[in-house]
Amino acid sequence: MNFWEKITGSDMTKEFKAFETRAKKLPADYQAAWEKIKANLWTHSDFTGRNLMPILDGVLGLLEETAADGQSVHEALGDDIKGFCSALAGEEGAKSYRDKWREQLNHNVAKKLGK
Protein backbone atom coordinates (compact mmCIF):
# COMPACT_ATOMS: atom_id res chain seq x y z
CA MET A 1 0.00 0.00 0.00
CA ASN A 2 1.54 3.31 -1.02
CA PHE A 3 0.74 6.76 0.32
CA TRP A 4 -1.84 7.53 -2.35
CA GLU A 5 -3.70 4.31 -1.68
CA LYS A 6 -3.55 4.88 2.05
CA ILE A 7 -5.12 8.31 1.76
CA THR A 8 -7.75 7.54 -0.86
CA GLY A 9 -8.42 3.92 -0.05
CA SER A 10 -8.20 3.23 -3.79
CA ASP A 11 -6.60 -0.15 -3.15
CA MET A 12 -9.63 -1.16 -1.11
CA THR A 13 -12.04 0.00 -3.77
CA LYS A 14 -10.23 -2.21 -6.24
CA GLU A 15 -10.27 -5.15 -3.84
CA PHE A 16 -13.92 -4.61 -3.11
CA LYS A 17 -14.75 -4.67 -6.78
CA ALA A 18 -12.87 -7.94 -7.15
CA PHE A 19 -14.86 -9.37 -4.22
CA GLU A 20 -18.14 -8.32 -5.80
CA THR A 21 -17.21 -9.89 -9.13
CA ARG A 22 -16.51 -13.15 -7.31
CA ALA A 23 -19.73 -12.84 -5.31
CA LYS A 24 -21.78 -12.32 -8.47
CA LYS A 25 -20.82 -15.82 -9.58
CA LEU A 26 -22.32 -17.42 -6.49
CA PRO A 27 -25.86 -18.88 -6.39
CA ALA A 28 -28.62 -16.45 -5.41
CA ASP A 29 -29.03 -17.64 -1.81
CA TYR A 30 -25.27 -17.32 -1.33
CA GLN A 31 -25.34 -13.78 -2.64
CA ALA A 32 -28.03 -12.90 -0.11
CA ALA A 33 -25.87 -14.40 2.66
CA TRP A 34 -22.86 -12.45 1.40
CA GLU A 35 -24.82 -9.20 1.71
CA LYS A 36 -25.83 -10.15 5.24
CA ILE A 37 -22.28 -11.06 6.20
CA LYS A 38 -20.96 -7.76 4.93
CA ALA A 39 -23.61 -5.85 6.89
CA ASN A 40 -22.81 -7.80 10.06
CA LEU A 41 -19.05 -7.57 9.72
CA TRP A 42 -19.17 -3.83 9.27
CA THR A 43 -19.62 -3.29 13.03
CA HIS A 44 -16.20 -4.91 13.51
CA SER A 45 -14.53 -2.58 11.10
CA ASP A 46 -11.70 -0.31 12.13
CA PHE A 47 -11.87 3.27 10.89
CA THR A 48 -11.02 2.49 7.27
CA GLY A 49 -12.36 -1.03 7.03
CA ARG A 50 -8.97 -2.30 5.95
CA ASN A 51 -8.95 -4.90 8.73
CA LEU A 52 -11.99 -6.56 7.16
CA MET A 53 -10.37 -7.20 3.80
CA PRO A 54 -8.59 -10.48 4.64
CA ILE A 55 -11.68 -11.67 6.54
CA LEU A 56 -13.98 -10.95 3.61
CA ASP A 57 -11.55 -12.69 1.30
CA GLY A 58 -11.58 -15.80 3.50
CA VAL A 59 -15.35 -15.84 3.82
CA LEU A 60 -15.80 -15.50 0.10
CA GLY A 61 -13.43 -18.44 -0.31
CA LEU A 62 -15.58 -20.47 2.09
CA LEU A 63 -18.75 -19.54 0.20
CA GLU A 64 -17.15 -20.49 -3.11
CA GLU A 65 -16.01 -23.85 -1.74
CA THR A 66 -19.33 -24.77 -0.16
CA ALA A 67 -21.31 -23.61 -3.18
CA ALA A 68 -19.11 -25.80 -5.39
CA ASP A 69 -19.83 -28.72 -3.04
CA GLY A 70 -23.49 -28.21 -3.84
CA GLN A 71 -24.45 -27.35 -0.27
CA SER A 72 -27.20 -24.86 0.41
CA VAL A 73 -26.07 -21.73 2.15
CA HIS A 74 -28.14 -22.74 5.14
CA GLU A 75 -26.28 -26.05 5.40
CA ALA A 76 -22.99 -24.21 5.24
CA LEU A 77 -23.58 -21.33 7.61
CA GLY A 78 -26.62 -22.22 9.73
CA ASP A 79 -29.06 -19.62 11.06
CA ASP A 80 -26.72 -17.50 13.08
CA ILE A 81 -24.92 -15.31 10.58
CA LYS A 82 -24.47 -12.61 13.19
CA GLY A 83 -22.78 -15.04 15.56
CA PHE A 84 -20.68 -16.37 12.71
CA CYS A 85 -19.48 -12.85 11.92
CA SER A 86 -18.57 -11.97 15.48
CA ALA A 87 -16.74 -15.29 15.85
CA LEU A 88 -14.88 -14.50 12.65
CA ALA A 89 -13.95 -11.00 13.70
CA GLY A 90 -13.03 -12.25 17.17
CA GLU A 91 -10.75 -15.00 15.91
CA GLU A 92 -9.06 -12.65 13.51
CA GLY A 93 -8.54 -10.25 16.38
CA ALA A 94 -10.19 -7.43 14.50
CA LYS A 95 -10.60 -4.38 16.67
CA SER A 96 -13.51 -2.13 15.95
CA TYR A 97 -13.23 1.65 16.00
CA ARG A 98 -15.20 1.58 19.23
CA ASP A 99 -12.38 -0.43 20.82
CA LYS A 100 -9.92 2.15 19.62
CA TRP A 101 -11.91 5.02 21.04
CA ARG A 102 -12.35 3.21 24.30
CA GLU A 103 -8.60 2.64 24.52
CA GLN A 104 -7.94 6.26 23.74
CA LEU A 105 -10.38 7.43 26.36
CA ASN A 106 -8.88 5.18 29.02
CA HIS A 107 -5.43 6.35 28.09
CA ASN A 108 -6.38 10.02 28.31
CA VAL A 109 -8.11 9.61 31.64
CA ALA A 110 -5.09 7.80 33.03
CA LYS A 111 -2.86 10.61 31.80
CA LYS A 112 -5.03 13.30 33.38
CA LEU A 113 -4.87 11.46 36.63
CA GLY A 114 -1.12 11.47 36.33
CA LYS A 115 -0.69 7.74 36.19
Place this chain on the structure above:
Amino acid sequence: MLKGVLEGSVLEIISRKETYGYEITRQLNALGFTDVVEGTVYTILIRLEKNKLVEITKKPSDIGPPRKFFAINDAGRAELQRFWEKWEFVSSKISELKENRL
Protein backbone atom coordinates in the same frame (compact mmCIF):
# COMPACT_ATOMS: atom_id res chain seq x y z
CA MET B 1 -17.92 -24.54 26.75
CA LEU B 2 -18.80 -26.41 23.59
CA LYS B 3 -16.51 -24.13 21.63
CA GLY B 4 -13.37 -25.28 23.42
CA VAL B 5 -14.50 -28.87 23.16
CA LEU B 6 -15.13 -28.49 19.44
CA GLU B 7 -11.71 -26.97 18.93
CA GLY B 8 -10.09 -30.00 20.55
CA SER B 9 -12.29 -32.35 18.54
CA VAL B 10 -11.38 -30.66 15.26
CA LEU B 11 -7.69 -30.90 16.16
CA GLU B 12 -8.14 -34.60 16.97
CA ILE B 13 -9.81 -35.21 13.61
CA ILE B 14 -7.01 -33.38 11.81
CA SER B 15 -4.39 -35.37 13.73
CA ARG B 16 -5.67 -38.64 12.24
CA LYS B 17 -5.26 -37.60 8.66
CA GLU B 18 -4.90 -34.52 6.52
CA THR B 19 -8.39 -33.26 5.85
CA TYR B 20 -10.53 -30.25 4.88
CA GLY B 21 -13.44 -28.24 6.28
CA TYR B 22 -16.32 -30.08 4.68
CA GLU B 23 -15.01 -33.50 5.70
CA ILE B 24 -14.45 -32.34 9.28
CA THR B 25 -17.99 -30.97 9.46
CA ARG B 26 -19.39 -34.26 8.17
CA GLN B 27 -17.42 -36.22 10.76
CA LEU B 28 -18.66 -34.03 13.59
CA ASN B 29 -22.24 -34.38 12.30
CA ALA B 30 -21.86 -38.16 12.16
CA LEU B 31 -20.57 -38.08 15.72
CA GLY B 32 -23.83 -36.48 16.82
CA PHE B 33 -23.02 -32.78 16.75
CA THR B 34 -25.82 -32.26 14.29
CA ASP B 35 -26.04 -28.49 14.52
CA VAL B 36 -22.39 -27.94 13.67
CA VAL B 37 -22.18 -26.29 10.26
CA GLU B 38 -19.24 -25.61 8.02
CA GLY B 39 -19.17 -21.97 9.11
CA THR B 40 -18.55 -23.08 12.71
CA VAL B 41 -15.71 -25.33 11.65
CA TYR B 42 -14.32 -22.56 9.48
CA THR B 43 -13.94 -20.16 12.42
CA ILE B 44 -12.25 -22.91 14.45
CA LEU B 45 -9.85 -23.67 11.59
CA ILE B 46 -8.94 -19.99 11.33
CA ARG B 47 -8.11 -20.00 15.02
CA LEU B 48 -5.97 -23.14 14.73
CA GLU B 49 -4.21 -21.60 11.76
CA LYS B 50 -3.58 -18.34 13.60
CA ASN B 51 -2.17 -20.20 16.59
CA LYS B 52 0.12 -22.13 14.21
CA LEU B 53 -1.12 -25.56 15.28
CA VAL B 54 -1.76 -26.79 11.74
CA GLU B 55 -0.05 -26.77 8.38
CA ILE B 56 -1.99 -25.76 5.30
CA THR B 57 -1.78 -26.88 1.70
CA LYS B 58 -4.01 -25.81 -1.10
CA LYS B 59 -4.95 -28.57 -3.48
CA PRO B 60 -6.99 -28.26 -6.64
CA SER B 61 -10.35 -30.00 -6.46
CA ASP B 62 -12.28 -31.48 -9.36
CA ILE B 63 -15.06 -29.01 -8.70
CA GLY B 64 -14.74 -25.32 -7.96
CA PRO B 65 -11.89 -23.49 -6.27
CA PRO B 66 -8.85 -25.19 -4.69
CA ARG B 67 -9.49 -26.70 -1.28
CA LYS B 68 -7.53 -25.89 1.85
CA PHE B 69 -6.20 -29.05 3.48
CA PHE B 70 -5.13 -29.11 7.12
CA ALA B 71 -2.46 -31.28 8.71
CA ILE B 72 -1.35 -31.22 12.33
CA ASN B 73 2.18 -30.10 13.29
CA ASP B 74 4.27 -30.60 16.43
CA ALA B 75 2.80 -27.58 18.23
CA GLY B 76 -0.65 -28.92 17.36
CA ARG B 77 0.16 -32.35 18.76
CA ALA B 78 1.38 -30.81 22.02
CA GLU B 79 -1.80 -28.72 22.21
CA LEU B 80 -3.93 -31.78 21.49
CA GLN B 81 -2.29 -33.66 24.34
CA ARG B 82 -2.96 -30.74 26.68
CA PHE B 83 -6.55 -30.72 25.52
CA TRP B 84 -7.09 -34.41 26.34
CA GLU B 85 -5.43 -34.01 29.73
CA LYS B 86 -7.71 -31.09 30.52
CA TRP B 87 -10.67 -33.06 29.21
CA GLU B 88 -9.86 -36.07 31.38
CA PHE B 89 -9.68 -33.81 34.39
CA VAL B 90 -12.94 -31.98 33.66
CA SER B 91 -14.90 -35.09 32.75
CA SER B 92 -13.71 -37.04 35.81
CA LYS B 93 -14.55 -34.11 38.08
CA ILE B 94 -17.96 -33.62 36.51
CA SER B 95 -18.90 -37.27 36.90
CA GLU B 96 -17.63 -37.14 40.46
CA LEU B 97 -19.94 -34.22 41.06
CA LYS B 98 -22.84 -35.99 39.41
CA GLU B 99 -22.39 -39.08 41.53
CA ASN B 100 -22.10 -36.83 44.53
CA ARG B 101 -18.95 -38.34 45.94
CA LEU B 102 -17.79 -35.03 47.38
